Amino acid sequence: MSLRFDAIRQMGENKSDLKETKSTKITSIFGENVFTLEKSRSFLSDDAYKSLLHSIQAGKKIERSIATQLANGIRTWAESKGVTHFTHWFQPLNGTTAEKHDSFFTIKSDGSPIEEFDGASLIQQEPDASSFPSGGLRATFEARGYTAWDPSSPAFIMEIGQGKTLCIPTIFVSYTGASLDYKAPLLKALESLNKAALDVCNYFDKNINKVTATLGWEQEYFVIDESLANARPDIILCDRTVFGAPPAKGQQLDDHYFGSIPERVYAFMRDFENEAYKLGIPLRTRHNEVAPGQYECAPIFEEVNIAVDHNVLLMDVMERVAQRHHLKVLLHEKPFAGINGSGKHNNWSLATDTGINLLMPGKTPKTNLMFLAFFVNAIKAVHDHADLLRACISSAGNDHRLGANEAPPAIISVFIGKYLSRVLNDIETRVGEDFDEQDEAILKLDLHKSIPELMLDNTDRNRTSPFAFTGNKFEFRAVGSSANCANAMITLNTIMAETLKNFKTDVDSLIDKGDKKEIAILHIIQKNIIESKNVLFEGDGYSMDWHHEAERRGLPNVPTTPLALDAMVTDKAMKIFSENNVYKPIELAARHEIELENYIKKIQIEGRVMGDLAINQILPLAVNYQQSLVENIKGLKDLGLPESSWGSQLKIVESLSNHIETVYATVHEMIIKRKEVNQIQNTRTKAIAYCSQVKEPFFDKIRYHIDKLELLVDDAHWRLPKYREMLFIR
Ligand code: ADP
Ligand code: MG
Numbered sequence: 001m002s003l004r005f006d007a008i009r010q011m012g013e014n015k016s017d018l019k020e021t022k023s024t025k026i027t028s029i030f031g032e033n034v035f036t037l038e039k040s041r042s043f044l045s046d047d048a049y050k051s052l053l054h055s056i057q058a059g060k061k062i063e064r065s066i067a068t069q070l071a072n073g074i075r076t077w078a079e080s081k082g083v084t085h086f087t088h089w090f091q092p093l094n095g096t097t098a099e100k101h102d103s104f105f106t107i108k109s110d111g112s113p114i115e116e117f118d119g120a121s122l123i124q125q126e127p128d129a130s131s132f133p134s135g136g137l138r139a140t141f142e143a144r145g146y147t148a149w150d151p152s153s154p155a156f157i158m159e160i161g162q163g164k165t166l167c168i169p170t171i172f173v174s175y176t177g178a179s180l181d182y183k184a185p186l187l188k189a190l191e192s193l194n195k196a197a198l199d200v201c202n203y204f205d206k207n208i209n210k211v212t213a214t215l216g217w218e219q220e221y222f223v224i225d226e227s228l229a230n231a232r233p234d235i236i237l238c239d240r241t242v243f244g245a246p247p248a249k250g251q252q253l254d255d256h257y258f259g260s261i262p263e264r265v266y267a268f269m270r271d272f273e274n275e276a277y278k279l280g281i282p283l284r285t286r287h288n289e290v291a292p293g294q295y296e297c298a299p300i301f302e303e304v305n306i307a308v309d310h311n312v313l314l315m316d317v318m319e320r321v322a323q324r325h326h327l328k329v330l331l332h333e334k335p336f337a338g339i340n341g342s343g344k345h346n347n348w349s350l351a352t353d354t355g356i357n358l359l360m361p362g363k364t365p366k367t368n369l370m371f372l373a374f375f376v377n378a379i380k381a382v383h384d385h386a387d388l389l390r391a392c393i394s395s396a397g398n399d400h401r402l403g404a405n406e407a408p409p410a411i412i413s414v415f416i417g418k419y420l421s422r423v424l425n426d427i428e429t430r431v432g433e434d435f436d437e438q439d440e441a442i443l444k445l446d447l448h449k450s451i452p453e454l455m456l457d458n459t460d461r462n463r464t465s466p467f468a469f470t471g472n473k474f475e476f477r478a479v480g481s482s483a484n485c486a487n488a489m490i491t492l493n494t495i496m497a498e499t500l501k502n503f504k505t506d507v508d509s510l511i512d513k514g515d516k517k518e519i520a521i522l523h524i525i526q527k528n529i530i531e532s533k534n535v536l537f538e539g540d541g542y543s544m545d546w547h548h549e550a551e552r553r554g555l556p557n558v559p560t561t562p563l564a565l566d567a568m569v570t571d572k573a574m575k576i577f578s579e580n581n582v583y584k585p586i587e588l589a590a591r592h593e594i595e596l597e598n599y600i601k602k603i604q605i606e607g608r609v610m611g612d613l614a615i616n617q618i619l620p621l622a623v624n625y626q627q628s629l630v631e632n633i634k635g636l637k638d639l640g641l642p643e644s645s646w647g648s649q650l651k652i653v654e655s656l657s658n659h660i661e662t663v664y665a666t667v668h669e670m671i672i673k674r675k676e677v678n679q680i681q682n683t684r685t686k687a688i689a690y691c692s693q694v695k696e697p698f699f700d701k702i703r704y705h706i707d708k709l710e711l712l713v714d715d716a717h718w719r720l721p722k723y724r725e726m727l728f729i730r
Helices: 003-016 048-058 064-080 118-122 183-204 226-230 233-238 263-278 306-322 365-384 386-392 394-403 419-427 445-460 484-512 517-535 545-552 561-569 570-581 585-638 646-676 683-712 721-727
Strands: 084-089 102-104 105-107 113-115 147-148 157-158 161-173 211-225 282-290 294-299 327-330 344-352 468-469 473-476
Touching: 003 226, 003 721, 048 064, 048 118, 064 118, 105 211, 118 147, 157 445, 161 484, 183 211, 183 282, 183 306, 183 344, 183 365, 183 484, 183 545, 211 226, 211 306, 211 484, 211 721, 226 233, 226 327, 226 721, 233 585, 263 294, 263 306, 263 327, 294 306, 306 484, 344 484, 365 386, 365 484, 365 585, 386 484, 386 561, 394 561, 394 585, 445 585, 484 517, 484 570, 561 570, 561 585, 561 683, 570 585, 585 646, 585 683, 646 683
Parallel strands: 084 161
Antiparallel strands: 084 102, 105 113, 147 161, 157 161, 211 294, 211 327, 211 344, 282 294, 344 473, 468 473
């Protein structure tokens, strides 16, 4: 019996294995595994609490003298919940999370066993982390990078089966201080944004003391049966199917979207949501997505650093909880060809400590002007640094998705809706005219009321935009489903900080020349509109027309990762990231190298998996089937039957021969090419070669012929679970 049919039979049994998750009031479990500030109150001395509070609010380092008190408080809390081990939890650049567990248990010098968690272990650890990617920043013999506590993200307890581990969110840096993770630069970008945005806010409101960026992500994912997944080496090794003929029924009926959720998946969702609630992840929505087998969940937005941690944590939780339900979660951007891929929309805005959403249209002339300042600067940031935004969402997986018919194109543009387009147009066309302070046409507009109403009409077309204003926030839609949002958030917040700084310089220079503040601000808003209007696009982002139009406008359109990544190491990028204190040039160069290496590895593995599956599994099946046809034809001929009795079979034999020969030859050529490309020393050249000489000429071609074979070969002998079996879970 083939693996595939075993798996299908097993799938039937997997169904009955469900454990029901009790319905609980969310508020009764929310955050129960998180060491919140509120909770810390009863576990910490006054001094320790104040020091923690201060370090969270002001982003200051914890003093060593207070660290042990903090550590004891956290340990007491954790032990009260049955925790025995702790770990520094961090986000290395290979896209997963990392942890190395240590127990509280230790032996004193006199031999007595005790449980202890000292301040030093809370603040800093040295994982043996020599094999995390560093882009050459940390030669392997100098393997010691260290992790350092990020108090702004609370400690939490991860439950795995019966085991419970205290996780301390940390940054991961080399001994020279270069960052080796996503969190360290993210915190720096957010700090830079805070400073720049605060300066601009203070033109309008002196009471504002802090600006934080907010993020609400929407996570798309596929769920398939675990037994079927295990029977697909490509899913196990590449997180996606490299072969698979389209099913008779795909997504053309659109009957999955917002349809009822299959019971098994529903049980899984409720289970992982419960785990998420305990970890303080404020999940809000769940629903089916467009493709069969595809779903989405989204939380209430949070401050960016926390939201990023929560997303990474949730991806991990989902994968673990899925096992309990004999399901497999696929976070890859394009697990199945021919149907929609998965993205992770990043809804982004800026909030003040006084409770204002800076991208929320105002109610008064003053708040209208403040809104317009931030709104227009966000557009300008995207316009000026579209290449960086393109680079920060690049990955081998996302290349399959961007520009496919359901995802935004690789061209970065901004959608703002008809109404705001008109407002910006009004401001722009009044060149030469002087603005007056109570500008009727612009500042007295009832933006607050009109925009949300008008946004509703625009939803259909704005779905095709990679960067859309949705009434009170921007939605960055080009981010891949498996990505760490930090990558996009580091870039977006840095370019926003940079743009706001320039805005302030420009405004100040007009004020110095004698303009009134409001007039100066309006003038620079106008200037920025003029300079960035090329990036605004209200039409259908999926259409070919847009590709031509974008080219005419000179907007960059880089479809593949190795070339898109070039933007990371331009002089412009080096300047912006270093001036905003996010990356030193050497760190950027290292990151560029790591991204290229990640790309190379992914394509390398996919190439190998394709070759192995084709040669060891699929071609032998096809040859066997062909052999049986040949014998049958011979037999029919021996009986003296005419060609009308075996002619069709002969055609199938011919067809099989054609596909078999092509696959053999193409795989062989691909292997030769891969070996050649592997000799290339320069990482960038190698990545480009992997893309243009290995992936592009061979992958689709091999796949085409294999998928034809799938349709020809006797179903009873086909060993890889088929799309129709994987995509329609019952
Ligand atoms: P839709 O589902 O139509 O895209 P929603 O209103 O449901 O829009 O919002 C989607 C996501 O946007 C949610 O995660 C939500 O929390 C987030 N969001 C809403 N307001 C903000 C904001 N000010 N900053 C960041 N994210 C936000
Ligand atoms: Mg959305």
